[in-house]
Amino acid sequence: MRKQDVPFQIEAIVDEISLSIERGIQEGIFPGGICSLEVENYPPIVITRGTFEAGRKDSPVKKDTLYDLASLTKVVVALPLILLSVQTGRLSVTDPILTYLPELAKGQDIEGKQQITVYHLLTHTSGLPGWRPFYLQGNGRESYLRLIAEEALVGKPGNQVVYSDLGFILLGFIIESVWNEPLDQLARRMLFQANGMATASYKPLEQLSTLAANIAPTEDGNIFEQAMITEDNAYPHLVRRVDEFPWRQGVICGTVHDGNAHYGLDGVSGHAGLFASISDMQNYMKMWTGKAENGCIDPILCNFATRSHTSTLSSIQRGLGWEVSPTGGTMSAVISGCTGGDLVSPEAYGHTGFTGTSIWHDPLRQATLITLTNRVNPTVSLQIKQWRRMHHNRIFSKLKG
Structure with missing residues (x-):
């Protein structure tokens, strides 16, 4: 390979x-971090x-170092397990969720909830x-299904985009129902x-106690x-309950930051809870x-998941689980800002986590950028x-399109 053919310096x-x-460190945004860039088949730069x-x-x-991935859990655990459920014939994305969670038929907006699909x-x-x-009102699967059943919808299914932790909590429950196995065990197996994700884990203090000193x-x-x-x-x-609630005191380390995942669902959920290292994420991608x-996910499903399904509904473009590039969509989508920056191609997709984590993959550049x-x-x-x-702009700009 000639030096001038290499797509980056x-x-x-x-x-x-x-x-x-x-x-980011100097501006006090975070105390430190790790970043991996993998281009084509070259070794990752970490x-x-x-x-x-x-x-x-x-x-x-x-x-x-292990990081709390927060909402990256949605695309690292819930999404692939749903897609694997589809290709093994256990469910279809068009299935009504009440097929698997009939408890939701007891509460508010029953007619609307009957229309919600996977x-x-x-x-x-x-x-x-x-x-x-x-978590201020209950904990565990049964309580969460009851509380979500009692929750009013904010709109008709299919008519708007509202980024929802509740939706991915339900996806976790659906996965457990169709496989008859706990979500964390399914994810591990x-x-x-x-995929060689040796240190990826829910509840790492229980699963990987030897790594406790190296958890961010x-x-x-x-x-x-x-x-x-x-x-x-x-x-x-709920204000009075806030004062009475047994909140964690001191710096949180080794237990999930998200309250619903920690207090309400014992650290395991489809929306948050996963801890992983940079090598785990490289192998996942x-x-x-x-x-x-062991190419687990059918390429057709991968393509289906990573294209926009909400181009007429929202400025933030959504695939299945993933956020997808707005540069192939409307001008309002471009102007609204994409977490992947301004330079990702129309085929790019990614996701972020509240704790400060992100993944973006750009097929045009054959580049995967992971930041923890x-x-x-x-x-x-x-x-x-x-x-x-x-961050994404300055790194993707160094790559040839």
Whole structure:
């Protein structure tokens, strides 16, 4: 291979990734992070910078540091398990969700909920609200199904996009129903072990206790979620419960940051709860880029999942689970901003996690960019959105289209 044929200059890429992460550290967005860029069949470029805990110089980010993936769980666990359920004949994306969760037929908007399909949950078009602090009212599958049944829809299924944790909580329940097996066990057996994701785990303190000292911590308490409840007029009936609730004290480390996953669902959910290292994520993405030795997901399903299904409904384009590039959609979609930045091609797709994690894959460039940070340590930084777009821009701009 001639040098001029290589689609990137490694020195420039290393410098750009290093400078980008260091900028985030200097601006106080996160204490440190790790980034992996894989282009075509070249070895991944992996850069670590900073520490995995704010104020601790003795905790440098390492290549095997585990991060709370937050909502990346949606596309790393729930989405592939649903697609595997489809190709093994256990369900169809057009199935009504009441087929698997009949408990939802007892509550508000029953007629609307009868219309919700698996497809609606995957594309965030179900009409379910985005978030509710259900853990203040109950915990466990039975309680969550009852509470979601009692929740009014915010719109007719298929008519709008509302990014919904509730939808992916239900997808986790559906997966457990069709396989008759707990979600974390299914994920370990069908995804992690099959794809060499050696340290990926729900509840890592129980599953991977030897790695406890190398888990990036998140927030100092659940202050951010407490404020979401007390400062939103939608929850006046829950304010007293906030004061009485046994919130975690001190820096959270090794248990999932998300309240519904931790307090309500014992750390295991379709919407959040997964911890993983950069190598776990590299191996996971091989399922989507055709490089997996055990290529689990049918290529037709991969294509179906990674194209826009909401081009007329939302400025943020949604595939199945994934956010997809807006550059092949409407101008309003482009202007609204994409978490992958301004330079991803029309075929690109990705996802982010609240804790500061992200994946973006651009088939045109044959490039996969994975970034793991803990922007919630010790408190939640609101600058992550702007930093993330600029981060993707400056790295993708170094690659040939």
